[in-house]
Amino acid sequence: MNRSSLVLYVFFLLLCSIAAAAGMALCQNQFLFSPGHESITAAFSQFKGTIVGDWNHYGRLFIEWQPALFRAIFFWTIIGLPLVFLIHFIAIGPKDFSHERGEVFYFSSFTRLVHWVAAIFFSLLVLTGLAVVFGKTFGGGSLIRSLRYVHVVSALVFTVDAAVLFLIWVRDMFPAPYDVKWLLILGGYLSKAKRPVPAGRFNAGQKAWFWLSTIGGGFMAWTGYQMFSFGVEAEALRLAAIIHNFLGAALVGFFIIHLYMSLFAIKGSLRSMITGFKPREEVEIMHSRYKIH
Template sequence: MNIKKNFRVILPVGVLALAAVAWAGSPQILQPAGPGPSTASFTAINKVFTGDWQQYGQLFTSWQGGLFNRIFLLILTIVPVVFLLHYIIIGAKSFSHAGTPIKFFGILTRFLHWLAALSFSLLVITGLMVVFGKFIGGGPLVMSGRSVHLIAAIVFCLSAAGLFLIWLKDMLPMPHDILWLLIMGGYLSKKKKPVPAGKFNAGQKVWFWLATVGGGIMAWSGYTLYSFAAPVDQIRQMAILHNLLAAGLVAFFIIHLYMSLFAVKGAISSMLTGYKSREEVAIMHSRYKI
């Protein structure tokens, strides 16, 4: 049983490591041109400059020149509107607080969660400051935003690593997660029917993996963008990766905010006090063994 469980972890990690090794490009080396017409030396020079630009330079230029902005703008408008409609049409779920509450999160978990929450919020805000820099005029304001982005990234990495270890066991995918996803966690109905979820539901699991493994990829690509310690074409790939993954993270960040603040009344108190009400656990985390 343990081998099976471990395999679930080892497989994705191994695939990621292989992908990383395959991806790490070798630095460009000037090819000696030798004697020949000047067109030959042009080709050699082009390998250093414009020829290499064809690889990812053009792609990066066209995407950074419009696509990324639009993706972020869409996420920042569409996701909240969808949730507003959900709130109006279906509304929040509320649970009775009768009976002894159930211990859900320890003090270290809560501390690390709020450290991660604070740093992640700063990462989102300062990141969006860079994305939409032209609307706030750029200059020292956005530049100091970049410094905050760096510090927040370090804090987030440390706290997310702690949460990863604490929650890993409960976040492993389970067969009932598919059922949860099929009924969208029961959020599309007003009825209070027990939904198939253990300590964490499938949505929380997706957010967990995106924030930890995705966060690791963000840290890796972000470090490359910060240090520029890579061939320029690799930096371009990292910038594309960083922006696209950031769009996904921002979307899930808004989802997480809505779920914890609005979708389930008082959901946030479990991360403050560490306890969830008995009814909430019975409905939202029906397979959680007390």
């Protein structure tokens, strides 16, 4: 081997080692991408934010509550409340007011019309909503799917109608100090004695039902629209589904209470929403703070 080729050889080696060192430096700075450089777990976890997002937030709550809790709440609402009322009906019984001392005009024909439209479509909402909640029991399929569409159409009608009902009744629905007293004696429904009950044109229970069904109904419409249209992020959808279920159970509960009060708790009280008149005695006892004119 001659001298010049040896120099060339050493120079080549030097060049190689500089290149290798540079390459390693680049790799360590993550400037160049080197396959297999990082752990498999780390490689996959980089995608987590993009793919899974913040599922951990409401997604977790949703899959924890939807399989059992929501159905349990609905089940005990539609089984438990009627049971309580059955006991009340047997143990205490309905109130009876005489019509002898005349009647008081309570609901105008327009109010009654708006109320009955709301009543029909709210009942549809409750029934079809429960059909979806307990869809497993009915086997799902086209029956429940059609009921889901009925739910959507009823919601559209009810939302408009409830807004009118809200405007008609809102001025009589603001809380008053005596509402606390009404709540403390549970509206006087625990006895058949005819002691005047502290309530205005509407009692505290009716006021609660009013606010829940109009403002709460608005929330139901809003969350329901999101769940129907899928127009928002998945995370907002999960929150909407959670709100829709809890609020829905509360509304079903108050719906059952309203049914019992209007159909059974006071004899003939359904008539006031048909004819518009309440017995004078009933108004004096059950709505003692209401000034009859």
